[in-house]
Amino acid sequence: MFILSSPSGAGKTTIAKKLLAQVDGLGMSVSVTTRPIRPGEVEGKDYHFVDRDTFSQMVENGEFLEWAEVFGNCYGTPKAQIKAGLKAGQDYLFDIDWQGTQQLYQRMEVDVVRVFLLPPSIAELEDRLRSRGTDSDEVIRSRMDRAKAEISHWDGYDYVVINDDIESCYDSVLHILEAERLRRARQTGLVDFTRKLMA
Amino acid sequence: MFILSSPSGAGKTTIAKKLLAQVDGLGMSVSVTTRPIRPGEVEGKDYHFVDRDTFSQMVENGEFLEWAEVFGNCYGTPKAQIKAGLKAGQDYLFDIDWQGTQQLYQRMEVDVVRVFLLPPSIAELEDRLRSRGTDSDEVIRSRMDRAKAEISHWDGYDYVVINDDIESCYDSVLHILEAERLRRARQTGLVDFTRKLMA
Numbered sequence: 001m002f003i004l005s006s007p008s009g010a011g012k013t014t015i016a017k018k019l020l021a022q023v024d025g026l027g028m029s030v031s032v033t034t035r036p037i038r039p040g041e042v043e044g045k046d047y048h049f050v051d052r053d054t055f056s057q058m059v060e061n062g063e064f065l066e067w068a069e070v071f072g073n074c075y076g077t078p079k080a081q082i083k084a085g086l087k088a089g090q091d092y093l094f095d096i097d098w099q100g101t102q103q104l105y106q107r108m109e110v111d112v113v114r115v116f117l118l119p120p121s122i123a124e125l126e127d128r129l130r131s132r133g134t135d136s137d138e139v140i141r142s143r144m145d146r147a148k149a150e151i152s153h154w155d156g157y158d159y160v161v162i163n164d165d166i167e168s169c170y171d172s173v174l175h176i177l178e179a180e181r182l183r184r185a186r187q188t189g190l191v192d193f194t195r196k197l198m199a
Numbered sequence: 200m201f202i203l204s205s206p207s208g209a210g211k212t213t214i215a216k217k218l219l220a221q222v223d224g225l226g227m228s229v230s231v232t233t234r235p236i237r238p239g240e241v242e243g244k245d246y247h248f249v250d251r252d253t254f255s256q257m258v259e260n261g262e263f264l265e266w267a268e269v270f271g272n273c274y275g276t277p278k279a280q281i282k283a284g285l286k287a288g289q290d291y292l293f294d295i296d297w298q299g300t301q302q303l304y305q306r307m308e309v310d311v312v313r314v315f316l317l318p319p320s321i322a323e324l325e326d327r328l329r330s331r332g333t334d335s336d337e338v339i340r341s342r343m344d345r346a347k348a349e350i351s352h353w354d355g356y357d358y359v360v361i362n363d364d365i366e367s368c369y370d371s372v373l374h375i376l377e378a379e380r381l382r383r384a385r386q387t388g389l390v391d392f393t394r395k396l397m398a
Contacts, residue, residue: 116383122396148397160383162392172381179378182371184315184359193361197321198347 001082001110002026002177003094003101006117007147009128011163015117015170016095023177026091029082032058035073048078065110066096066103079109086110091181098153105156113180115173116157120164122148200281200309201225201376202293202300205316206346208327210362214316214369215294222376225290228281231257234272247277264309265295265302278308285309290380297352304355312379314372315356319363321347 004019006012019026032048034055043049050058055074059067067076077100082092094100105112119125122144129135129143154160159176163169184190203218205211218225231247233254242248249257254273258266266275276299281291293299304311318324321343328334328342353359358375362368383389 118393118396122398125396151393151396154389154393155383157383159378159381160386160389161381172377175374176378176381178371179358179375182358182360182375184354184356187359190353190359194317194350194353197317197324197350199321 001086001092001094001104001112002180003096003104003112003114004117004173005095005097005101005114005150005153005157006163007119007125007150008143009125009132009147010117010119011166011169012095012117014166015163015173016093018170019093019173019177023091023174025089026093026177027085029077029085029092029094032064032076032078033073035075065107066100068097068100077104082110091177098150098156102156111186113159113176114157115159115161115176116154117169117173118151118154118160118162119147120162124164200285200291200293200303200311201379202295202303202311202313203316203372204294204296204300204313204349204352204356205362206318206324206349207342208324208331208346209316209318210365210368211294211316213365214362214372215292217369218292218373218376222290222373224288225292225376226284228276228284228291228293231263231275231277232272234274264306265299267296267299276303281309290376297349297355301355310385312358312375313356314358314360314375315353316368316372317350317353317359317361318346319361323363 004012004016020028030044030048032050032055034050034052035047037043037049041047052074055076058064058076063079064076065079065082067074077094085092094104101114104110105114119128125147126140126144129140135143161169161172180186203211203215219227229243229247231249231254233249233251234246236242236248240246251273254275257263257275262278263275264278264281266273276293284291293303300313303309304313318327324346325339325343328339334342360368360371379385
């Protein structure tokens with residue numbers, strides 16, 4: 001599982017979309033949510049939509065690798081789906097914050113690589129947040145506070161990439177993914193392969 | 200320290216040369232040897248040439264990260280030089296066998312990344328060894344035996360790359376190097392950088 005975290009405005013969404021479009025064998029898991037379905041959304045594709053009782057039951061049954069409540073709605077990553085996928089050689093991209101990352105990592109049930117993106121400067125981050133639209137100064141300020149809080153968790157990640165150029169940042173993240181796939185411990189076919197070489 | 204090992208004929212030398220030519224901040228350390236100096240070689244550039252007593256004394260003083268005797272001559276990697284270089288941000292490429300790798304790794308005095316290259320098949324390896332020149336069948340056979348012995352140590356490495364195409368193998372090794380440089384723990388400037396972001 002390939003986890004990408006960053007403060008909002010550091011380029012995570014752009015990088016994640018490009019990775020999903022360009023890298024073979026990398027997908028996103030379908031999360032479970034208590035949020036009402038929106039027009040155009042498809043059950044089982046965008047999310048698995050469940051009611052709050054079902055969600056609570058799933059939490060109690062330990063069916064989530066991580067879950068969180070955001071603005072009154074619950075979101076969770078179903079364990080069974082991910083485990084089956086990873087076993088079949090599928091990699092998953094996760095675009096989650098430091099708390100979700102910590103939940104995933106501490107349970108140690110799955111193989112996790114954690115990447116954190118940082119903005120080149122705080123001024124640049126503010127520019128990016130402002131350029132998004134017509135948010136009030138107050139909203140921007142609260143976003144900046146949240147960004148700084150997220151940044152403070154940079155040291156809980158395996159890799160840190162500073163995004164001063166989106167293309168080279170993308171290349172760096174891609175190379176991390178490619179390299180991690182070449183780790184001996186992840187190449188399950190090597191025992192047989194080397195046995196044949198030495199036969 | 201970036202260690203590249205492989206059985207002879209698996210492409211290590213080609214990959215190592217290209218890395219040294221193209222990657223900034225990557226060099227080779229100058230080894231110490233008891234081998235007589237050859238015409239054209241320069242003391243302190245190709246090797247540090249010492250006599251056997253001096254070498255033995257250096258071994259006793261623990262001045263080597265690893266050393267080995269090959270065909271009656273001793274070769275060693277001087278500790279002080281590497282440690283100073285690493286501290287200054289210099290990376291070193293090592294083209295050594297599994298025994299040297301093990302020595303380096305087990306002492307744990309320096310930060311090591313270990314990459315092992317494998318040939319795509321044993322037939323391909325034999326072809327490459329044969330194509331080198333006019334070695335007798337017997338020499339080839341003994342080389343193949345040594346190659347198989349080296350291959351048996353694939354599981355002592357962090358990464359394994361199968362070299363079925365020299366260009367893509369080079370890219371893989373390069374991406375491993377680039378990714379490893381992005382590991383949080385190796386980016387010594389991050390503490391200050393993130394402190395500034397959160398100020």
